[in-house]
Amino acid sequence: xxxxxxGNKIRQLxxxxxxxxxxxxxxxxxxxxQTILSLEACRYSPSLELAFRIAxxxxxxxxxxFSYSPD
Numbered sequence: 524x525x526x527x528x529x530g531n532k533i534r535q536l537x538x539x540x541x542x543x544x545x546x547x548x549x550x551x552x553x554x555x556x557q558t559i560l561s562l563e564a565c566r567y568s569p570s571l572e573l574a575f576r577i578a579x580x581x582x583x584x585x586x587x588x589f590s591y592s593p594d
Contacts, residue, residue, distance in 0.1 A: 531590065533563050533588065545559040
């Protein structure tokens with residue numbers, strides 16, 4: 524089950540990186556387009572490995588792509 528306390532800037536970063544599509548990002552990090560869609564909608568929390576792969580794709584630290592709010 525997704526943790527609604529997690530957030531991310533994947534969609535924003537895709538557009539800042541030359542209008543990268545969900546499919547392009549999915550291919551680059553080794554998941555399906557549906558996984559990227561679910562991540563962007565905060566319906567799915569990524570594994571730690573996937574979170575790092577996504578952050579590396581954008582050449583950013585993990586905490587600049589993903590956020591967590593304990594409240």
